[in-house]
Amino acid sequence: MLLKVEDLKKTYLSGKVIVKALNGIDLEVEEKEFTAIVGPSGSGKTTLLNIIGCIDSTDSGKVSLDGKEITNKTSKELALLRREYFGFIFQSYNLIPVLNIFENIELPLKLLGKHSKKEIENAVLKILDEVGLNGLEKRMPLELSGGQQQRVSIARALVKKPKMVLADEPTANLDSKTGEAIVDIMRDMNEVEGVTFIFSTHDELIMKHAKRTIHLRDGLVV
Numbered sequence: 001m002l003l004k005v006e007d008l009k010k011t012y013l014s015g016k017v018i019v020k021a022l023n024g025i026d027l028e029v030e031e032k033e034f035t036a037i038v039g040p041s042g043s044g045k046t047t048l049l050n051i052i053g054c055i056d057s058t059d060s061g062k063v064s065l066d067g068k069e070i071t072n073k074t075s076k077e078l079a080l081l082r083r084e085y086f087g088f089i090f091q092s093y094n095l096i097p098v099l100n101i102f103e104n105i106e107l108p109l110k111l112l113g114k115h116s117k118k119e120i121e122n123a124v125l126k127i128l129d130e131v132g133l134n135g136l137e138k139r140m141p142l143e144l145s146g147g148q149q150q151r152v153s154i155a156r157a158l159v160k161k162p163k164m165v166l167a168d169e170p171t172a173n174l175d176s177k178t179g180e181a182i183v184d185i186m187r188d189m190n191e192v193e194g195v196t197f198i199f200s201t202h203d204e205l206i207m208k209h210a211k212r213t214i215h216l217r218d219g220l221v222v
């Protein structure tokens with residue numbers, strides 16, 4: 001089992017009000033899945049993905065990756081796991097505006113510190129080609145359309161060949177046709193590279209492209 005989530009609970013303090021974001025989530029994800037987390041705004045999608053991706057901590061419950069519990073790790077250990085296990089794709093792309101496309105995509109590989117300059121260059125050019133952005137490596141993020149920027153962020157998430165890609169509403173800022181094209185690219189990557197994808201959405205058109213859907217409501221799987 002690649003990912004196992006058991007009775008996950010999370011509350012936030014919003015001013016003086018306690019907000020229950022997750023109320024006891026149980027979830028199992030196998031390798032090579034292409035799974036959508038579907039639910040209305042406020043149902044806990046972002047919170048769940050952030051805890052799985054070691055970006056946020058949990059109040060109680062367990063998350064295990066490859067059978068190893070991560071919920072009791074230190075923040076330093078979590079940072080390492082995050083770097084090695086996960087690629088992230090966000091609704092608003094989160095590209096670094098002062099770096100060109102090539103530099104944005106190479107960043108995760110540079111941070112890993114395991115590859116030569118030439119290996120990095122080859123990997124970046126290959127993945128750029130796979131997401132259909134051949135020849136755009138010198139452009140700056142803001143010179144690209146939203147759909148192109150999201151392709152860059154898919155490339156950035158995949159360039160280090162992570163075990164799992166977590167994508168939080170990756171199509172929410174795109175028109176429906178572009179959004180569907182983006183999920184298609186993710187699905188190709190899932191099929192060709194065997195990377196596991198978990199992505200959230202509340203869009204019916206987008207959830208149709210998933211191989212499995214998990215519905216969330218009020219912090220629970222329904």
Ligand SMILES: Nc1ncnc2c1ncn2[C@@H]1O[C@H](COP(=O)(O)OP(=O)(O)O)[C@@H](O)[C@H]1O
Nearest residue numbers: 012013014019021040041042043044045046047
């Ligand atoms: N940092 C935060 N502080 C306070 N409340 C939060 C915070 N993050 C999320 N919440 C609340 O937790 C609930 C779940 O939010 P979220 O996980 O963002 O849902 P979704 O991504 O499905 O819209 C919502 O009620 C939201 O307002």
Ligand SMILES: [Mg+2]
Nearest residue numbers: 045046047168
């Ligand atoms: Mg969200």
